[in-house]
Amino acid sequence: MNSSVTGKKEYKFSEIIADPVIKERFEKVRKYFFLRESTYDMTHRCNVRCEGCYYFAGEKQFAEENLDENSWQTLLEAEKERGITFVVLAGAEPSLVPQLCEVCYRTIPLGAIATNGLIHIPLHIDYKIHISVWGNDQTSLEIRKAKDMLARQIVNYQDDPRAIFVYTFTPVNIDQAREVTALLAQNGHKITFNMFSAPEGYQGHLRHDPDTLARTRQTMTELLLQYPETVVYSHYNIVAHTDPKGLHALYSCSYPRRNPLSDIGLGRSFRQYRTDLQWDREAACCVPDTDCDDCRHYAAGSAVVTARMYRHASDPESFKAWLDYVDTYLAVWVKDYTKGQNLCDRFIAPPSAEA
């Protein structure tokens, strides 16, 4: 719909960034536009087994492990040559193969490791460490079959500047986010939020519905306001991840699995390597085997939402909301990046695909 019909003012991009606050934030985040990510399954083993883990859906869990450090070195050098500047090490559980994480770090020093936090990753592997939390310790015992999980994670990563806790909201742990956030705040940790996103074919009780999405939205908002020093998030992150529509429906996912364009952006550069160092364009995204219609995953959003800069450059408030999202994403994923104060403190509707 054009502006003469809606009555909305049309902005040029130069008018939006004429605001000095917006301009400063845009200059801050644009320095990181060089980031080009790929992800790597480091091992198919894990020391816990969580209900609904997307790693153990689909075929990738059956790939053979390649534990040869020289093979990993060769792969990472080729990745660097290909223009990859940021690696996400996942798996199953990367802390079980620290020697391979170290090889990756030596070759591409920007990246993040997704871990359950039960085994400390050596400090000299200076990536961001994302420690997954699925509720309080009672819930973790039920869903992950691990005792005292949060208490052990907090001790393992106490005063470790690499660490950020990632709380995955499921329908059954929404209220527990309050006690977990309070405990992390007491211990000086940071927390960001993730949403359970069902693996393909998942029929269990952790899939969100409109009611649990609304309750999650309310809880996230309360925590963001109550713990501004602890919670690394923004109102627009809440909008993007708790909408009844998933990320693909809202923003059009740019990962190869949903994006046929292979000549630009993620469609060209992104690969998702399995433990045998092979990759498959048809399956390539940061959370493979997740049901795209239910995908609200924080890792997916960090690329899918940020890639839609021009859709948000329609007016100053939408652009501020997008800048908050990018600022949050960089603070979560890039070491030594400090999040600024959020610029937009209300809910802005995601832009339509035509914008």
Ligand code: SF4
């Ligand atoms: S699961 Fe999410 S990130 Fe992966 S292709 Fe689907 S929408 Fe994109």
